[in-house]
Amino acid sequence: MATCLRLFPSAPAAKTSQLNHKLTPLFGCPKPRITPSRKSHHRIQSSKFGSFLDLKPESEPEFLDFDLSWFHPADKSRRFDVIIIGSGPAGLRLAEQVSRYGIKVCCVDPSPLSMWPNNYGVWVDEFESLGFLDCLDKTWPMASVYIDDDKPKHLDRPYGRVSREKLKTKLLENCVCNGVRFHKAKVWNVKHEEFESSVVCDDGTELKASLVVDASGFASSFTEYDKPRNYGYQIAHGILAEVDCHPFDLDKMVLMDWRDSHLGNEPYLRANNSKTPTFLYAMPFDSNLVFLEETSLVSRPLLPYTEVKNRMVARLRHLGIRVKKVIEKEKCLIPMGGPLPTIPQSVMAIGGTSGVVHPSTGYMVARTMALAPIVADAIAECLGSTRMIRGRPLHHRVWNGLWPLQRRCTREFYSFGMETLLKLDLDGTRRFFDAFFDLDPYYWQGFLSSRLSLRELLFLSLSLFGNASNPSRFDIVTKCPVPLAKMVGNLALETI
Numbered sequence: 001m002a003t004c005l006r007l008f009p010s011a012p013a014a015k016t017s018q019l020n021h022k023l024t025p026l027f028g029c030p031k032p033r034i035t036p037s038r039k040s041h042h043r044i045q046s047s048k049f050g051s052f053l054d055l056k057p058e059s060e061p062e063f064l065d066f067d068l069s070w071f072h073p074a075d076k077s078r079r080f081d082v083i084i085i086g087s088g089p090a091g092l093r094l095a096e097q098v099s100r101y102g103i104k105v106c107c108v109d110p111s112p113l114s115m116w117p118n119n120y121g122v123w124v125d126e127f128e129s130l131g132f133l134d135c136l137d138k139t140w141p142m143a144s145v146y147i148d149d150d151k152p153k154h155l156d157r158p159y160g161r162v163s164r165e166k167l168k169t170k171l172l173e174n175c176v177c178n179g180v181r182f183h184k185a186k187v188w189n190v191k192h193e194e195f196e197s198s199v200v201c202d203d204g205t206e207l208k209a210s211l212v213v214d215a216s217g218f219a220s221s222f223t224e225y226d227k228p229r230n231y232g233y234q235i236a237h238g239i240l241a242e243v244d245c246h247p248f249d250l251d252k253m254v255l256m257d258w259r260d261s262h263l264g265n266e267p268y269l270r271a272n273n274s275k276t277p278t279f280l281y282a283m284p285f286d287s288n289l290v291f292l293e294e295t296s297l298v299s300r301p302l303l304p305y306t307e308v309k310n311r312m313v314a315r316l317r318h319l320g321i322r323v324k325k326v327i328e329k330e331k332c333l334i335p336m337g338g339p340l341p342t343i344p345q346s347v348m349a350i351g352g353t354s355g356v357v358h359p360s361t362g363y364m365v366a367r368t369m370a371l372a373p374i375v376a377d378a379i380a381e382c383l384g385s386t387r388m389i390r391g392r393p394l395h396h397r398v399w400n401g402l403w404p405l406q407r408r409c410t411r412e413f414y415s416f417g418m419e420t421l422l423k424l425d426l427d428g429t430r431r432f433f434d435a436f437f438d439l440d441p442y443y444w445q446g447f448l449s450s451r452l453s454l455r456e457l458l459f460l461s462l463s464l465f466g467n468a469s470n471p472s473r474f475d476i477v478t479k480c481p482v483p484l485a486k487m488v489g490n491l492a493l494e495t496i
Ligand SMILES: Cc1cc2nc3c(=O)[nH]c(=O)nc-3n(C[C@H](O)[C@H](O)[C@H](O)COP(=O)(O)OP(=O)(O)OC[C@H]3O[C@@H](n4cnc5c(N)ncnc54)[C@H](O)[C@@H]3O)c2cc1C
Pocket: 085, 086, 087, 088, 089, 090, 091, 108, 109, 110, 111, 116, 118, 119, 120, 121, 122, 185, 186, 187, 188, 215, 216, 217, 218, 330, 331, 332, 333, 334, 350, 351, 352, 353, 357, 362, 363, 364, 365, 366
C-alpha cells in the first residue's frame, strides 16, 4: 500500500489529454521486415521470429500455503446459515462479508487454495475506495487509448493489476478469522425445501443451509433464467511474456489499441477486422516483461478464437515484439449483457453468474467487491441473530439487495451500450471511443465503473451525441433505434 501511495501522493486531477504526435517513436524495437502473406486464410505466416503461439506456458498451477478451517464429513453439524458455491473473487468476498455478522458460512470449491487463473485489471480509484490498494501488484499512473495512428489519448486515471495472491490471501484470512468453513468438493446438485436448501457434492457429502449462494462463475448451471440468454461475448487471447523489447511506455498501460496497420499485408484478416474489430490491451511491467492481450470487446456470434490469435501474431510482429518465453497464457471468454437471472429465485447468485459483469466492458471484479457487502447486509437482515426470515421472503430481500430497481434500470442502459457496440465496425468503434474519451472524465469514468445514475447516463448519451462527429451521429441514428426501443421497452417493464 505504501508503494502505491507513494506513487500517487494525491489523486491526479481527472482529465484526458490527447497527444497528437505521430506514433513513429512508439516503435522503439528494431522492426522485422514484413513479407506479404500468400496464405492468410487459415494461419498467418510466421515471421522470422516464429509465432509465440507455439510456445508452451512455463508457469505451473500454484496453490496458496494457508491453514483453512475445513468441514469434515464426520462433523455432526452439516447445517450452515449460508453455503457459497465457488471460491473465486465473488464467492470469497461474499463469504468474508457475510461471516462478519456471525453468520455460519461454508464455502464449497473443488480447490479452495488454487491461485485464481485470470489476470485482473482494475482502476486504482475503485480498489482504493474499497481498501484494497495493498492488493495491487503493479500500478500505472496513466492509461493510453490508440484510436488510430494519429490520435493516442492518454487518460489521467491510474490503472492497476490485481495481485491474485494478495487479494485471495486477504479474503481467506478474513474468512478464517470470521469462522468460515471450507469444503473441497464440486457441487453437483442444489435442492430446495420451503425454508431450507441443500447441496449435494461429488464426494457424496450433503450440506444444508438456509440460503445457498451460487458464485460458481459464468458456466454455472445452478442459477435460473426465464428469458433467452442473448449474450454478447468478449473473447481474448492473453499472454504474460518475456520479450526482447517492446515499444510501450512503462508508466502507461494500454487500455485499447485499435490501430490496424499491422494488417496491411493480411487482406483477409484486415477485412474481418474492419467488420469485427479487435484491440490490443497491454500491461508493461518492465522493459522485458509485458502482459499482452488481443481482445474482441464484444461480438455476437462469437469471433473465432483462432482469428483473435492470428491477429495478435500479426500485431506483435508489426510492433517488433519477439516473445522469448510465454510465462502465462489466458483464454478469456466473458458472456456480457443478456437478461438478469430470474428475480427472485431460491438460489442467490453473486459474481459472474449474477449479471453484474459490465455489459459494455466485461469488467466485474471491482464491482463485485463493492456489491458483496450490500448483499451481505441483506442476508444479515434476514439471518442475523435477532431476525429469522427464511424461504421466499429471504430470497426476495437478498435478490432485491443485489438488484434494486434503480440498478436494474441502469444495467439496461449499460446493455444498450453493448448493443450499440455490437453494431459498430472498426471505423464506427473508433469514432465512438474518440468521442467517449473526450467526455468529461466524471462521465466516462463513471460509465466504466458502473456508478452513474439513470439521469447521468441520459446526460452522458446526449453529450456523446453532441460531441460525436457527423458520421458517428449517423451511426447512432441509423444503427441504434432497435436497441434503443428495446431498452425503453425493458425500462418500462421494470418500472411497471
Ligand atoms: C480470462 C478472464 C479475464 C478477466 N479479466 C478481468 C479483468 O481484468 N477485470 C475484471 O474486472 N474482470 C475480469 N474478468 C471478468 C470476471 O471478473 C472474472 O471472470 C471473475 O473471475 C469472475 O469471478 P467469479 O468469482 O464470479 O467466478 P470465477 O472466478 O470463475 O470463480 C468461480 C469458482 O467457482 C468454482 N466452481 C465452479 N463450479 C463449481 C461447482 N459446481 N461446485 C463448486 N465450485 C465450483 C470454480 O472452481 C471457481 O473457483 C475476466 C474474466 C476472464 C474469464
